[in-house]
Amino acid sequence: MDYQFKNIEQKWQKFWADNKTFKADNHSSKPKYYVLDMFPYPSGAGLHVGHPLGYIASDIFSRYKRLKGFNVLHPMGYDSFGLPAEQYAIQTGQHPAITTEANIATYRRQLDQIGFSFDWSREVRTSSPDYYKWTQWIFMQLFNSWYNKAADKAQSIEKLVAHFEQQGSAGVEAVCDDDTLSFTATEWKALSNEEQQTELLKYRITYLRESTVNWCAALGTVLANDEVKDGFSERGGYPVEQKKMMQWSMRITAYAERLLQGLDTIDWPEPLKEMQRNWIGKSTGASVKFGVENSTEHIEVFTTRVDTIFGVTFLVLAPEHELVATLTTPEQKAEIDAYIIQSKKKSELDRMADTKTVSGAFTGSYVINPVNDEKVPIYIADYVLAGYGTGAVMAVPSGDQRDYLFAKHFNLPILPIIDIQNIETEADPTKEGKYINSGFMNGLAYKEATAKVIAYLEEKGAGKAKVNYRMRDAIFGRQRYWGEPVPVYFKGDLPYLISEKELPLLLPEVDKYLPTESGEPPLARAKDWKHAEGAYEHSTMPGWAGSSWYWYRYMDAHNQNEFASKEVIDYWKDVDLYIGGSEHATGHLLYSRFWNKFLKDMGLVVEEEPFKKLINQGMIQGRSNIVYRLIDDEGRGTNTFVSYHLINQYKTSPLHVDVNIVENDILNINKFKAWREDFKDAEFILENGKYICGVEVEKMSKSKFNVVNPDMLVERYGADTLRMYEMFLGPLEQSKPWNTNGIEGVFKFLRKFWKLFHDEQFNFRVSDENPTKAELKALHKIIHKVEEDVERFSFNTSVSSFMIAVNELADLKCNKRAILHDLVIVLSAYAPHICEELWVLLGNEAGTLSYAPYPTFNPAYLIEDEFAYPISVNGKTKMNLNISLTLEAADIEKTILANTDVQKYLDGKIPKKVIVVKGRIVNIVL
RNA sequence: GCUCAGAUGGUGGAACUGGUAGACACGCAGGACUUAAAAUCCUGUUCCCGUUAAAGGAGUGCGGGUUCGAUUCCCGCUCUGAGUACCA
Numbered sequence A: 001m002d003y004q005f006k007n008i009e010q011k012w013q014k015f016w017a018d019n020k021t022f023k024a025d026n027h028s029s030k031p032k033y034y035v036l037d038m039f040p041y042p043s044g045a046g047l048h049v050g051h052p053l054g055y056i057a058s059d060i061f062s063r064y065k066r067l068k069g070f071n072v073l074h075p076m077g078y079d080s081f082g083l084p085a086e087q088y089a090i091q092t093g094q095h096p097a098i099t100t101e102a103n104i105a106t107y108r109r110q111l112d113q114i115g116f117s118f119d120w121s122r123e124v125r126t127s128s129p130d131y132y133k134w135t136q137w138i139f140m141q142l143f144n145s146w147y148n149k150a151a152d153k154a155q156s157i158e159k160l161v162a163h164f165e166q167q168g169s170a171g172v173e174a175v176c177d178d179d180t181l182s183f184t185a186t187e188w189k190a191l192s193n194e195e196q197q198t199e200l201l202k203y204r205i206t207y208l209r210e211s212t213v214n215w216c217a218a219l220g221t222v223l224a225n226d227e228v229k230d231g232f233s234e235r236g237g238y239p240v241e242q243k244k245m246m247q248w249s250m251r252i253t254a255y256a257e258r259l260l261q262g263l264d265t266i267d268w269p270e271p272l273k274e275m276q277r278n279w280i281g282k283s284t285g286a287s288v289k290f291g292v293e294n295s296t297e298h299i300e301v302f303t304t305r306v307d308t309i310f311g312v313t314f315l316v317l318a319p320e321h322e323l324v325a326t327l328t329t330p331e332q333k334a335e336i337d338a339y340i341i342q343s344k345k346k347s348e349l350d351r352m353a354d355t356k357t358v359s360g361a362f363t364g365s366y367v368i369n370p371v372n373d374e375k376v377p378i379y380i381a382d383y384v385l386a387g388y389g390t391g392a393v394m395a396v397p398s399g400d401q402r403d404y405l406f407a408k409h410f411n412l413p414i415l416p417i418i419d420i421q422n423i424e425t426e427a428d429p430t431k432e433g434k435y436i437n438s439g440f441m442n443g444l445a446y447k448e449a450t451a452k453v454i455a456y457l458e459e460k461g462a463g464k465a466k467v468n469y470r471m472r473d474a475i476f477g478r479q480r481y482w483g484e485p486v487p488v489y490f491k492g493d494l495p496y497l498i499s500e501k502e503l504p505l506l507l508p509e510v511d512k513y514l515p516t517e518s519g520e521p522p523l524a525r526a527k528d529w530k531h532a533e534g535a536y537e538h539s540t541m542p543g544w545a546g547s548s549w550y551w552y553r554y555m556d557a558h559n560q561n562e563f564a565s566k567e568v569i570d571y572w573k574d575v576d577l578y579i580g581g582s583e584h585a586t587g588h589l590l591y592s593r594f595w596n597k598f599l600k601d602m603g604l605v606v607e608e609e610p611f612k613k614l615i616n617q618g619m620i621q622g623r624s625n626i627v628y629r630l631i632d633d634e635g636r637g638t639n640t641f642v643s644y645h646l647i648n649q650y651k652t653s654p655l656h657v658d659v660n661i662v663e664n665d666i667l668n669i670n671k672f673k674a675w676r677e678d679f680k681d682a683e684f685i686l687e688n689g690k691y692i693c694g695v696e697v698e699k700m701s702k703s704k705f706n707v708v709n710p711d712m713l714v715e716r717y718g719a720d721t722l723r724m725y726e727m728f729l730g731p732l733e734q735s736k737p738w739n740t741n742g743i744e745g746v747f748k749f750l751r752k753f754w755k756l757f758h759d760e761q762f763n764f765r766v767s768d769e770n771p772t773k774a775e776l777k778a779l780h781k782i783i784h785k786v787e788e789d790v791e792r793f794s795f796n797t798s799v800s801s802f803m804i805a806v807n808e809l810a811d812l813k814c815n816k817r818a819i820l821h822d823l824v825i826v827l828s829a830y831a832p833h834i835c836e837e838l839w840v841l842l843g844n845e846a847g848t849l850s851y852a853p854y855p856t857f858n859p860a861y862l863i864e865d866e867f868a869y870p871i872s873v874n875g876k877t878k879m880n881l882n883i884s885l886t887l888e889a890a891d892i893e894k895t896i897l898a899n900t901d902v903q904k905y906l907d908g909k910i911p912k913k914v915i916v917v918k919g920r921i922v923n924i925v926l
Numbered sequence B: 001g002c003u004c005a006g007a008u009g010g011u012g013g014a015a016c017u018g019g020u021a022g023a024c025a026c027g028c029a030g031g032a033c034u035u036a037a038a039a040u041c042c043u044g045u046u047c048c049c050g051u052u053a054a055a056g057g058a059g060u061g062c063g064g065g066u067u068c069g070a071u072u073c074c075c076g077c078u079c080u081g082a083g084u085a086c087c088a
Helices: A005-019 A052-067 A083-092 A096-112 A129-143 A157-167 A185-190 A193-200 A252-265 A270-280 A306-311 A330-346 A401-409 A446-460 A550-555 A566-572 A588-601 A644-649 A669-675 A710-717 A719-728 A740-756 A773-791 A795-811 A817-827 A832-841 A889-898 A900-906
Strands: A032-037 A071-073 A145-148 A153-156 A206-216 A221-223 A241-250 A282-292 A298-303 A314-317 A361-368 A375-380 A392-395 A463-469 A488-491 A494-497 A575-580 A611-616 A620-631 A637-642 A652-657 A683-685 A694-698 A866-873 A876-884 A913-917 A920-925
Touching (some): A005 A719, A032 A550, A032 A566, A052 A071, A129 A145, A129 A206, A153 A157, A153 A588, A157 A185, A157 A193, A252 A588, A270 A588, A282 A446, A298 A306, A306 A446, A314 A401, A330 A375, A588 A611, A719 A740, A719 A795, A740 A832, A773 A817, A795 A817
Parallel strands (some): A032 A071, A575 A611
Antiparallel strands (some): A206 A241, A282 A298, A282 A361, A361 A375, A488 A494, A620 A637, A620 A694, A866 A876, A913 A920
């Protein structure tokens, strides 16, 4: 029979499912290997060809590792809480759970037809109560913990309470909202329970506090910083404004240093690590206190250039700074108030568009510079951000360009402090040269000056060396319906955890999925949804909650008593290989590392980092096809279309055409006429009898008609072809446009492969004769090549090598059983269906292929007796010589130099140098 | 602006630690089979000059450098893509 991919693929997909071929065992004598894909959000649009790219790569890797004798865990699930299902619910009233269920069914069908070796018995869904019970449980652990800086880990809050009862706050080094807190044991015990709880909230790793949030009125919810793009919501593109709200937050900042250090221990792409480093944004410098003139208040600033402190000629506060009101003198009040109003209005959109204009206002107050007691004016300006550092900066116009522009604008002095500084037209931030105008630092260089001024400030109690991080605590509450309920109720204004016995706290039914009229989140609509002690929290958890620990649930997906058992976590430990997109760099991948470190501190997991190796698959872009509509004299579009290479002879306007009615950029005219009613009488100006379409690379989207659906390709070419073609397209990590044009080549290859096993009448026929040297060489080349390629994730070059191997064997008319047996195993990671079929035809038991041992590479088969290669003289290629490689290196040199052809070029001269590479002479230098 | 990645035929791409640049595939051209088409198979295909065949020259974004030898390493520039943005 000819290659009947449809029957073969359906048959084996059913076999794998029925026999649970890929079920991973939690107990095994084999070494473990955990291959994880970023689980998808099941959207209504289903999969397009870009989605499976990473899954195919991880599947090839998993199958390869099984052949190599590993116990492979390769699971899949769904990140099934999310906004689109909720938006759909708001529009239609359909419960998000129903939408989600339907979308998952589509995803599952689409995934199944590609032949992945997932262990579906471990499937997880973040929106299932069995799962989110444990997300809530982890939330409770976070609530019950504080970060002990002395031990550099999170610890139980009970330990902190015990300490307070015995010694008060003395000796506590905690990450805390207010690090100036100080009280004795007696004072602590005198507090009421409510007051104690209020204090403890300042220490808990998940905590409630008033914070400025990105409020999106159109979506009725709060967004994380990474969900906001240029002042608009990433999803939907609605405007986002700043608003103060009581919010659940996660003290991720406590882990800033460990998150940064950990990057050096993991095998991730360097650009991705760099993004996380920038996001954490560590900067080393000093904090300095400036006393306010005629007042007991002081202003604390953070600076990375404390060495420039003698150059401070003014201070700038963010308009939102808490001292602005007290510092403003009556004469300046009107001006300051106006500025605050103006900057508030501006803060959403124009603030970034307009970074050139200098603006600000004088408060009327002054501070005293602690190093020289000079009086320095205090300004406010919106170039200082309330959220970074202390929301106040010491301005050194000679060294900082923004300060320089500000000083010029407000006519403030600009004082040079380094001898080689050139500040005529702009600030000069140099660290070279010696200090001038700098009191006790005069004549020093950068390093000594910095050390000296910090020592001075510390002695005076006016400052200290400090490390600052850009990263902010993560906001954890969302005013949405379709998310995990927070397992908390309120008594008075204080949050209390529900008891573990009450988990999971189920998502209640509501009449509508919108916020209430009073602006409460949708959960406030739930009737009779109350805890015995008080009202439940009405916000839900953000999308990243469920995805921050899911890889552990796969290890023990059905455990009713724990999120995963200690024993199982001890076995699987961590993810060996994680494949997914780089768009999660500062979201999911950072939060997951944070939760993992917390779980490690609690002794619940064993590894500090969850994902040992990470690969980013590139984005698949759309490749749009364009037709060109002829414009008539009045500028209206006609029903005539001009082929691509003729368009400069006419006046035309471009129009996207469905890529599915175009093949190799040639428009199928009949399909085009049928495509849309108004084109049924379309006429064409052709070239060579064809209509050629234009091409554009852009995002894959329905509106551009460039979405290619994998279903169609599986239908037409089969899953094995699709799998190999997606790999063949280019390097896994590179972004590239989807182009179906070359898929035929892969399909032809698989047919050729099939034909190796069959005679002209398509009867299965293999020979039991011993393989020839040439056949063994072709086989061992591919055995070796695939090993190398898979280990370095170069799947595209493997596909090429398979084509070469099959071409060689076809040329040799090879149908030797021994050769084909090994070839089937090697190819089975890439094209599993066809290989299963041939495996059985070769007389093996069905289902044993996935765990067959990978053939051993024997380099002896690749050694050639004689090799022809060019020899250059002075770098120019002169001749080809056949040299026996069995000769010793020194003999090769002699043989070559004695060769009469070579001597002609040597012209009687003795070579200066003979360059030998791997036993071959490649160049003779005269 | 800053950070990172990249630039190789008509196209996607290969060349792993410097050693025959363009593997493999698509497309294109020619041929075989066929009444014809599709499918399949064979041949050619970096560019220039030239040809029966040959032989020659140029060539990996641009300009330089190191080297016997550079797509690969170094310096400068141009362009493209991604991330980030008043971070003190």
